[in-house]
Amino acid sequence: MAWTWRYIGADEGEPQGADLPEEAFTSRGDAESWLGEHWRELAEVGVERVALMDDDREAYAMSLEGAE
Template sequence: MSIPDVPSVFKQPTAAERPWWWQLVDASGAEVSIEGELAGQRFANQSDAESWVGEVWQELLDAGVAAVVLFEHDRQVYGPMKLSA
């Protein structure tokens, strides 16, 4: 007996389905790599991306992220935007 394929509702969205993402940078502008649920987040639209960073900016700051840069696919939309309070 084999296990059936995972239904499509459980598949992770592709980059094409969620083209918006934040590049996380330190104070010098170098990219910061973080672990856990904050890492690698992608969004379906700009509004969702901006809402997310608005909710987690303090956690990002605590993880060593000084600023964020918003991208849609490979196109830089804006930033760097400082996270300091």
């Protein structure tokens, strides 16, 4: 099982022009901790929402707007 983040921009697609990290995690907790440390950088390059993926299944999605 691999946990990854899918990045979603303003048009509901992947933000263009940004070098987005392609991290894979062995646990949901590790993935969530990583996002807690990096969400600001993601928001700065145009990521508005993220979806936590469990292989090909979306566990949940959330907005990065107003997270401060």
